[in-house]
Ligand code: PEP
């Protein structure tokens with residue numbers, strides 16, 4: 158038995174056989190062939206290509222059915238490679254001139270293109286390399302009679318063990334088959350972790366060398382709550398975790414009874430409990446978990462996993478659907494937050510040294526007003542179909558906010574001229590997730606109707622800790638005194654300026670931190686749907702004055718660890734079953 162530590166990414170316990178997901182190189186045999194064998198090799202290539210096409214079409218169908226069309230379209234580029242006639246001709250010429258088996262020729266030809274693509278100045282072509290390489294491996298596997306890559310072809314229920322998984326790969330997982338996943342790299346608030354929470358798949362990231370320590374098929378327990386992976390556990394450990402699974406299940410069942418109850422303290426101070434979503438398909442889960450609305454719709458996910466941009470109409474449909482399903486509850490649409498760890502294929506994103514501090518979010522939107530306007534038009538048009546609000550990500554100063562609002566004003570006038578309806582009173586907010594914005598929030602408050610604190614980024618920028626880097630995950634502390642002070646200041650300043658203040662970072666969904674934030678007077682808590690009932694339980698279990706005194710005492714403590722210990726002890730007084738023993 159071996160226990161590996163990692164970063165807790167998505168809560169819950171799961172156990173089962175491991176399935177190693179790796180993009181390891183395939184061994185490609187090289188053997189001479191005769192002229193007479195060339196037609197057979199061409200036939201083998203054709204068959205492998207057809208098989209690959211069928212496999213990709215099957216994946217697209219499955220993804221389309223389970224998660225929506227946007228997920229399926231990631232594979233359109235793969236199909237284009239398979240249909241490329243000039244590539245096919247080059248391989249046939251190679252077969253005839255070099256007289257080697259088709260695996261070797263195919264691999265050489267595709268590698269030559271990959272090298273050229275990797276060196277090109279054209280960002281778009283450079284980004285195509287991953288797709289071409291994926292097709293290369295799929296065709297080679299078929300030529301060699303090997304199994305397709307496991308992540309999209311999983312038929313058994315398994316725990317995925319991988320070096321890394323992108324947010325879009327995670328989005329492809331199906332929770333019926335993926336029991337849990339563990340990766341070598343990654344941080345707690347990476348979008349891969351956030352996606353795992355949305356899908357309710359227990360996950361541990363940043364486990365450093367899990368891919369070297371776990372063998373294929375080995376039995377593992379993934380404890381996504383504590384960030385631990387137990388390899389080859391002994392029977393008492395299995396029994397202990399089975400008990401925990403049952404306890405978790407029972408706790409969830411109890412929490413479900415809170416679904417229709419108000420989110421208010423014992424002395425009736427109400428708060429708004431909202432959910433974060435990435436795609437419209439998540440709305441049923443939001444409703445099932447008893448949210449008051451959607452506090453963050455990460456619209457950039459509409460732009461990922463595809464090779465063309467969603468046009469205004471398509472976006473309108475998505476926003477309209479969510480608005481109508483949630484009405485009369487509010488839905489806060491965040492304008493696209495591309496960049497950071499979410500990249501887009503059709504747009505030519507440069508490779509950056511520090512993408513989280515680079516061409517991201519509102520910076521990108523202001524640089525590409527054509528794309529930004531289409532999104533704003535879609536949001537405004539959908540605003541009459543429900544209760545929509547709009548917010549901008551990564552605001553770092555007043556000018557940026559004014560410029561975004563100016564464009565919004567232009568788009569409003571354009572719609573007026575066209576006679577298109579939109580909600581005139583649409584509330585507009587700013588995310589406060591950059592330290593400069595936190596420090597000048599009195600100035601920003603004059604330009605907006607509300608603030609939503611994005612702690613995932615606010616913590617990484619304030620503490621200079623990359624949110625996806627597992628090596629420094631220990632420094633990523635929501636309880637750091639600097640973070641507490643910043644948040645308190647944002648809430649106080651927002652209230653002094655008569656605007657409401659919410660939080661849509663992961664911090665809002667952690668029970669001990671929710672107690673602290675309640676005491677600070679936070680108006681709205683928006684978090685992954687699975688965390689919502691936990692927060693509601695905390696809020697319904699305390700008097701507001703208790704939360705206030707906890708907050709005041711927490712603010713006097715010198716270290717993040719002290720604050721964490723104190724908050725856990727305070728929470729234990731009111732809801733002991735939410736705190737681990
Ligand atoms: C945040 O930064 O806290 C946030 C909610 O936005 P995202 O996680 O999408 O960056």
Ligand code: MG
Nearest residue numbers: 590611613614
């Ligand atoms: Mg953010």
